[in-house]
Amino acid sequence: MDANLSRRAWNLLAKLALWLSAAATCALLLVVIGYIFLRGAPGLSWELLTTQESILRGTMGILPSILNTLYVVLVSLALVLPLGVGAAVYLTEYAKNRRLAWAVEFAAETLSGIPSILYALVGVILFCNALGLQKTLLAGSLTLVIMTLPTVIRTTQESLRTVPRSYREGALGLGAGKWRAIRTVVLPSSVDGIVTGCILTVGRVVGESAVLMYTAGLSTAMQDFSTIQGILRASGSTLTVALYVYAKERADFAIAFTIATLLLLLTGLIHLAAYLAGRLLRRR
């Protein structure tokens, strides 16, 4: 009877632990999101999103950071996408040399485990100093290409692997060359994985801060994107870096929380996009 009682107590406690842990996880999410929205959402305004900080005009805007973020996202995506998809295609479609394929996979795995502060260091040495790019958005974007490469390789590879072998054989059997078969049959049927990889990459780039703080600059002033020179030399903070600068160096928490709200909205949007892309594209 005693054993029975302690068994019941144990069961009750264990069940409680399961439910409480899950509840704590959910509560955490709700509290973090709720708190940020509560403090940040009132600051969101059209003016904030479309102007820059100016003491002269008395405006407080984050347009420069929004544009910088967009710049970094577009440039790194434009570079990492062909590179990552290419590497994945090589791995799944061409690689006959087992050792080389293993080396590429090991490399991708290793890259994905390296913390971003180390990418920052490498970016500083390699792109800012050795290639003479200085602290620019371009140097930051290039560093992020290295950082996000594993994600793109992996998601592409996963979806390439799900393309049935019969598709490839069908195309090859009709006399198509390997590249033709890949271009006309394999890549189109794995487009869902590639799109998901893109979206995840955007998410990582938008959320990244350590790399950009040291390779892309801290300025919150408007950059000149109208000339090639200007584009190559533009240096400034993305949204995450601006958040850090406002919070930690200027103790301007109102604007920091507003940026955080914006980042949360973007994160939610990116997740929704990934989910929808996965569903819509897989249907076909």
Next chain:
Amino acid sequence: MAEQAILSARDLDFFYGAAQALRHITLDIPAGRVTALIGPSGCGKSTFLRTINRMNDLVPGTRMAGSLTFQGQEIYAPGLDVTALRRRVGMVFQKPNPFPMSIYDNVAYGPRTHGERRRARLDELVETSLRAAAIWEEVRDRLKKSALGLSGGQQQRLCIARALAVEPEVLLMDEATSALDPISTARIEDLIGSLKERYTIVMVTHNMQQALRVSDRTAFFLSGELVEFSPTERLFSMPRDQRTEDYITGRFG
């Protein structure tokens, strides 16, 4: 026929969602005997077996009607302690499924779950259960080794030992030899013969020779109905129902 029934079904119906898997089953399973349930796949024999220890509870959307009693106690009574029921009605599955733990921990799992903590008592239970399952000699020197290192036949006997360790009254065997080679099957059949002195055994089998070799009584199921339930020798030598005769002479199934 003065045998005492340990399990009694009266007009038992069982549904998976809208599909009826058992229709008006009425039978008495005698204590201390081996009862075989035979029939073509999908006939309800496994479903019936799994109603006895309520393993069907795990499938969402199931429903039963009628009555099923174990020693006069309604198995599906509201508020019945399912864990206590399953302790008294053990089960051996089709595929050997030892836990990924040591041989000792596998056998001790049940008693420990039911609150046995004394080391000496556990040692004793493990040994007697392994002996009863005719595997003690093979594993006595490697009780601390992983159970996954045993052969399929040994694993199944270990699972029988694991079921015996909680000292059940009934042992349900769900095609327990169908995944095994003929030699391992023969060993388990011998084992069933020696176990029936102490336990009531209900076994589902698709192998009619096996039913004939080891069981005292056989129930023939077809499309969710109980067609015939007789002493095994009579069922196989002079079946009363035409459908039973068709089945045992291999005309279908």
Next chain:
Amino acid sequence: MKRRIKPAEFAMQTLFLVCGLTAIAFVLLITVYLILAGLPAIREIGLTDFLLGRTWASTHATDPRFGILPMILTSVYGAAGAIVLGVPVGFFTALFLAKAAPPRLAGLIRPAVNLLAGIPSVVYGLVGMCVLVPALRAWLDLPAGDTLLAAMIVLAVMILPSVISVSDAALAAVPREYEEASLALGATPVETYLRVTAPAARGGVAAAVALGVGRAIGEAMAILMVAGNVANMPSLLSSVRFLTTGIAIEMNYAAPGSLQRQALFSIGLVLFFFIMVINILLNLALKRGREG
């Protein structure tokens, strides 16, 4: 018939090969650069003085010191604290999702966990800075709330999503037969999850822990905002500096070519070494998990 490869085919094959090789080149590049940039300062300071020195005073005018023992210990303690706080909650949440939760509820919680993983680290840092740090100062009556404890809590929250999703996958992969056997012996569902399912998934759970340690050791920005960043020998309620924040806090000030800047790269090398060891452990755990 002779097999001929068309020029276009050959060009594409080469192109794809180059892409693959680029990934390898990046790893080599990173490794080589981190080692090359990290070694000079270590050579100048001396390996033991660098690794075991208890004082970091890189900007001292006359007698600069470059001992990173405080940072190494802080990183180790910080990761350990994050694991102690985060893994139990994460593991139980995963068990709940994989086994105990009604499927609909699990279907709601899983995307929420993913969202938690997607929140940028500066956002965690901001909330930590504005909520956690003042709260710790008030509750524990401290002069300042920027402490190792605050960093541990923030790290625990940040590793939670990966611990949950890796454990969730490992638990879901446990064969149903194990659970059936346990239930048939009269164990309750909860007993079954904790005594059979969880031990059967221990490889995956070990991988989750290793992944969590990797994340915690590598995180910089969030803890830069809550840990106070003084290079003290670590204690729970004092301001501390991690390996990552040690690099981060001085990187924008150190003059190019100075020993201070070179020493920051040496810290990077130490961090790289830590991460590599953890990656190897992670791969071992994953492999063992896969084998059973």
